[in-house]
Each structure stands twice: as structure tokens, then as C-alpha cells.
Amino acid sequence: MKEISPTELKHWTESGKNFQLIDVREPYETSIASIGGENIPMAQVATEHEKINRDIPVVFYCRSGARSATVIKHLESSCGFTNLYNLKGGILAYAGEVDPTLTKY
Numbered sequence: 001m002k003e004i005s006p007t008e009l010k011h012w013t014e015s016g017k018n019f020q021l022i023d024v025r026e027p028y029e030t031s032i033a034s035i036g037g038e039n040i041p042m043a044q045v046a047t048e049h050e051k052i053n054r055d056i057p058v059v060f061y062c063r064s065g066a067r068s069a070t071v072i073k074h075l076e077s078s079c080g081f082t083n084l085y086n087l088k089g090g091i092l093a094y095a096g097e098v099d100p101t102l103t104k105y
Helices: 006-015 027-032 066-079 090-097
Strands: 002-004 020-023 058-061 084-087
Touching: 002 006, 006 090, 058 066, 058 090, 066 084, 084 090
Parallel strands: 002 084, 020 058, 058 084
Antiparallel strands: none
16 A cells, blocks of 8 residues: 655645545544545445546545555455555644644544
């Protein structure tokens, strides 16, 4: 599985790189802290996989990186995706490395 560090993600954002960002946490979690992107909770990814782009890099994130890794493994094995990246350490790592104003929970 491909991973991207929080610092690399920040660089992609600041440089204007064309990519899709998907948050697989529950909606209540996004109200606590968010780095943007579309919210598709983990349990809904299988039925909403048509929303995931196949032509550009797609970065998935969750709180710590575990749920998003599980989602990526499923999409790669079941749907044939090859353009997916996991945010290493999730939003917790992003808060620690890039944006300390984000609430850690």
C-alpha cells in the first residue's frame, strides 16, 4: 500500500497538485477536527466507491491511519484501484507534524 506523510500531503495541497482527499471517519469525528476532503464513512465506502476517482491520486485518512488502510486494501483487492494513498498516522500525525491547531481526540 502506498502511503503519504502529512508533510507530503501539505506540499501537494500548497503546490496545487490535482488529487482527491477522502475522510473515512464518522461525521461526528469530522466536527471535532478535519483537514478537508469528502467524508465517506468507512462503512459506506463499498457502496459509494463510484465517488472515488480512478484518474488522479486519492488520499484516504482517518484518525490514526488504520481505518483508511483497511478501506484501501478492500478497494485495491475488490475494485482494482491502483491510485490510492493512505495518510500515514492519520489526522493525529497531521496535527502533530503540520497543524498543531487541530484538536487531537
